Structure formats: structure tokens, C-alpha cells
Amino acid sequence: MPELPEVETIRRDLQRHAVGRRIEDFIIRWPRTFVGTAAAAAKLRGKEIERIDRRGKYLLLRLSGGTTLSLHLRMSGRLRAAPAATAVLDHERARVLLDDGAAIVFTDPRKFGRIAPLSSAAASRLDASLGIEPLDPGFSATALRRSLAGTRRAVKSVLLDQARIAGIGNIYADEALHAAGIHPAAPAGALSEEEIARLAAAIPTVLSAAIRHRGTTFQMYRDGQGKKGRYAYRLMVYGRGGLPCRRCGTELSSTRLGQRTTVWCSSCQPRSAARRSQAPSRPAAKAPRSRRPGHSKS
DNA sequence: CTCTTAACCTGGACGC
């Protein structure tokens, strides 16, 4: 459920409570949540949380001694700060006790979320497996073009591909494409320079606005304080299939694209109008599939 | 390479 803006909101919330604190104990309530042995979990004790980073949808606790504790919330995970004495919460899967009497509690009804201790080498591999960060200074139309190049897959599916661009999920993929006026099924590698430029502008704009509103709460998501995000009120398309477009009034279309519900405005996001000027350039019988830099899988 | 399906899981919404 949580995408980049939600994870970033949680990161900022936890940062205040946890950075500089030492881990007194790490309690696992649901074994599969923790990727590693009990001994590996025990080794977390005594380590200091030096920094909390985010990479895509991963939260990365940088611990003293070079270990990184990675947390991924998947669909229903929540992280929140609470007094260590707080009774076990519903669906609680893990809890980190800090040396100041506070705790970070991980709850996750669907049990998809994962917490894993990573060596610095493993952390590097994780980093390398993810695509560009849409809110980093290095993000640009040029960088986005590189990320979308070399594939005819639907642009929305490519936006969801964490190895190409990190942090975007189903909500913000639809929102960004609407903001950019691009049809979700448009082949990613065939977007015009103008479309790329619009998308490169729309993505950070949408994500930043969502962060300002502390994320989108549809059902499950809560921030690091246990509160709902307010961006749901500002969504233009996600969850609004059949309702009028907030920009032009046209009834929003909804379909399944790559197994994901996809909502768009047929008027603001025309299927092909914006691509007419591109040279037809037939599918190149056997174009050498040169791998784009930055997508290395490991 | 790309697409599809199934898994992993539970809870909420909705129809009857």
C-alpha cells in the first residue's frame, strides 16, 4: 500500500524518535516478517540507529557497525513510534525497543511486509537493483527518458517497475500520468520528447504534493504517528473510475492494465493524439537489445 | 523480452 510519499512521511516521523537511539531489543512476533535467523536478530541489540534513509519504497535504518536494517511495508504494513510499554497491538509483527523507553512498532495484517538486516554489500546490491529516485536532484527529463527507453511496454507498467524508477505504485502512477496528459497504455519507449518532459515534471510534482499532505490514506495507510494522510482528497483519478474528471468533467475510464486497476481521463489523456508526430519507424526487425545503464539486477 | 497467473495473507465492502 505505501508508496514513496507514504514511506517518506514515515521516515521523517521515525527519524525524530529513532536517530541517535540504541536498539535495546528486537522482538519478532511473526517469524516470517523477519528475513534472517534469531541470531541475526539478536545481533541488532546494542547497535545505534545513525540515520534513516529511504530508497524507493524501502526504509533503511543505518546502524552502527555497517549494518542496514531494511523495512518494506508492502500492502498493509505500518510503522509507528510508541512507548515501549505499549501493549501488543493488533497484527503486530515486530517491535524495536529503543534505549530511551520508546519503541518502533511494526503492524501488518496481511503479513507481506519484510524486515531484513543487510550487510553493506547486500545494501549496495539492493540499491543497485532499484531505478532512479524521482525526488533526487539527478532526476530529469533526460534521466527519465533513459529509464523508459528500450521497451514497448505500457508506460504505466514501466512506471511501476522499481528497477527502472523507484517508489511509484499504483496510485501515483495513475496520478502522474493524468497530470502529464499521457495515456497509461502508451508504449513507454515511444513517448515524444514533449511527453517525457511533461511526465518528468509531473512525477516529482505529484509525489511532493503527496508528501506535503502526509500521504494518501485509502484504507490501511497511517503515518508514523498513526494518523491518516490527507492526499486522498486531492487525487485526480485513482479510485475515481466512473466519476467526472476533476479537470475537464469527462467521465473517467477504468480498466485493468498489467493486472492493476487503472483509471484515466480519455479526454485529458488521449490514446494517440500526442504521438502522431513521431516517425512510424517499424518495430525494427531485430534491434540489438542494448541494456540501459542503471538497471543492473544485481 | 513480455505477459499472465499464482502466491503470499487478511480485512473491508458489497450483494443476497
Add this chain to the structure above:
DNA sequence: TGCGTCCAGGTTAAGA
């Protein structure tokens, strides 16, 4: 109220 069905913000493995 209760039951069945479908859906969900994510990711990965396997098969066509």
C-alpha cells in the same frame, strides 16, 4: 446476521 465474492497501496517466481 451471515455467507460468498471481489477487491486492495506490493513483490516475486514460474510458465507460456
